[in-house]
Amino acid sequence: MSPLLEVEELRRSFSGGRTLFGPRKPDVRAVDGVSFTLGRGETLGLVGETGSGKSTLGRLVLRLIEPSAGRVRFEGEDVTAASSSGLRAMRPRMQMVFQDPYGSLDPRMTAAEIIAEPMTAHGVRRAEAMRRAADMLGRVGLSPAMAARYPNEFSGGQRQRIGIARAIALDPALVVLDEPVSALDVSVQAQILNLLADIQARSGVSFLFIAHDLAVVRHVSDRVAVMYLGRVVEMAPRDALYGAPRHPYTVSLLSAVPRPDPAKERAKARIRPIGEIGSAAALPSGCRFHPRCPRARLVAARGVDAVQAAGTRLPRACVEQDPQLSPAGGGAHLAACHFPDEA
Ligand SMILES: Nc1ncnc2c1ncn2[C@@H]1O[C@H](COP(=O)(O)OP(=O)(O)OP(=O)(O)O)[C@@H](O)[C@H]1O
Ligand code: SF4
Ligand SMILES: [Mg+2]
Structure with a gap:
């Protein structure tokens, strides 16, 4: 059916x-x-x-x-x-x-x-x-x-x-x-x-x-889709999305949910996205999350092919190629990120 x-x-x-x-x-x-x-x-x-x-x-x-x-x-x-x-x-x-x-x-x-x-x-x-x-x-x-x-x-x-x-x-x-x-x-x-x-x-x-x-x-x-500037950037069964998010935007959204544990409270401060949500009228090249992405900065620091963008060094793929929603993490879990396994 x-x-x-x-x-x-x-x-x-x-x-x-x-x-x-x-x-x-x-x-x-x-x-x-x-x-x-x-x-x-x-x-x-x-x-x-x-x-x-x-x-x-x-x-x-x-x-x-x-x-x-x-x-x-x-x-x-x-x-x-x-x-x-x-x-x-x-x-x-x-x-x-x-x-x-x-x-x-x-x-x-x-x-x-x-x-x-x-x-x-x-x-x-x-x-x-x-x-x-x-x-x-x-x-x-x-x-x-x-x-x-x-x-x-x-x-x-x-x-x-x-x-x-x-x-x-x-x-x-x-x-x-x-x-x-x-x-x-x-x-x-x-x-x-x-x-x-x-x-x-x-x-x-x-x-x-x-x-x-x-x-x-x-x-x-039952399932959750996460939207960022006009796109679904992650979609997965509920427990997979909350338990093991694959897109750094989802990770940052989840880390902003208040937690009772002070240690986790401090940890969350490190994975906030950088700056404010951009505008759907002026979309960045490549991955539209790249100007705010903490993961891209970490990956670039580990020595992948990188370019200068958004005032820092970022992976060339993030700046030049628009990531499509693709299988990540097994099952029906989908994420639009060039580095979905870096969580
Ligand atoms: N009728 C309209 N004319 C011009 N721009 C619009 C119109 N409706 C929505 N937009 C623009 O489209 C984008 C998406 O708006 P939308 O209302 O769908 O967002 P949203 O995710 O529902 O936000 P919110 O959480 O504030 O309700 C925004 O940039 C908004 O300004
Ligand atoms: S593709 Fe690059 S910029 Fe986009 S979310 Fe993944 S790591 Fe971040
Ligand atoms: Mg709305």
């Missing part, structure tokens, strides 16, 4: 616009050649710093925005080539939950109307949709008696439950969750994550779970 979702070499650039009197700014390559698959009932976590292209990728997968290139197949059908009526027919099966539970719900609609809306849009009669919406409130741990309340009468966590109820009302096969718990308190986060796990166990829905919090992603994911 083919995977639920197949993403091939997906790309999306945004026009850089113009400066007031100067030349046109370069385009932003927000998603720059991303491929992955997602199985039925599987959760793929997608992590990366702000601006790495996670939300753009999530929207491209559902074709809420148009790709510049590449292809998405969902349940065997070509999403990228679908006509508007074809896409409309697929919509109930692929849904999205947004980060901001305050901004993403229409304040003029009641909870039941918000949940019922996608059902009526796909032909369910209003009375039936409203009845099912009250049911859905129960399924996400709210009282059906809250059906007539407006979003401002709910807490952040309750609003996110309404957003989830709306997304799952039509029994989708795929839900893209874009930072669904980032705006919530830690205790509320745990409740929402448990709710999502429960929904998945009952329905077999697949999740593309976007977050910048590695602890949250670890909790929910």
Whole structure:
């Protein structure tokens, strides 16, 4: 059986616009050649710093925005080539939950109307949709008696439950969750994550779970993909990625997760990436991580063919050749690094 979702070499650039009197700014390559698959009932976590292209990728997968290139197949059908009526027919099966539970719900609609809306849009009669919406409130741990309340009468966590109820009302096969718990308190986060796990166990829905919090992603994911400046630089089953990361960017992200042990706390300071994340509008040559890569500096110091770049000596391969996502460390573990075994 083919995977639920197949993403091939997906790309999306945004026009850089113009400066007031100067030349046109370069385009932003927000998603720059991303491929992955997602199985039925599987959760793929997608992590990366702000601006790495996670939300753009999530929207491209559902074709809420148009790709510049590449292809998405969902349940065997070509999403990228679908006509508007074809896409409309697929919509109930692929849904999205947004980060901001305050901004993403229409304040003029009641909870039941918000949940019922996608059902009526796909032909369910209003009375039936409203009845099912009250049911859905129960399924996400709210009282059906809250059906007539407006979003401002709910807490952040309750609003996110309404957003989830709306997304799952039509029994989708795929839900893209874009930072669904980032705006919530830690205790509320745990409740929402448990709710999502429960929904998945009952329905077999697949999740593309976007977050910048590695602890949250670890909790929910079967596999994890790490994004850096528009690319997936590492992808692996959860335990392999957290236990033995192969890409130095992943190593640095993991070392930034607070640890209780002071010795490990000191060790982590040494493997931070150098400087700030660059811009997707001015990508470095070769490996896009090379200006920040601590491993490249170590490898160069050991005497491989090196060149002067980013104010230091770096391996020529890192500066001149763009590393592709390739097997590293066995099994389904992939990393885009010329020196994946240097961990
Ligand atoms: N509509 C747009 N127009 C122009 N540039 C955009 C647009 N949407 C995103 N970008 C740019 O594309 C890049 C990726 O943005 P995106 O929102 O996908 O990142 P992200 O990983 O989701 O970040 P965050 O963690 O902050 O949500 C950024 O440089 C961003 O400024
Ligand atoms: S290819 Fe070179 S610069 Fe890129 S991550 Fe690997 S070691 Fe670092
Ligand atoms: Mg985002």
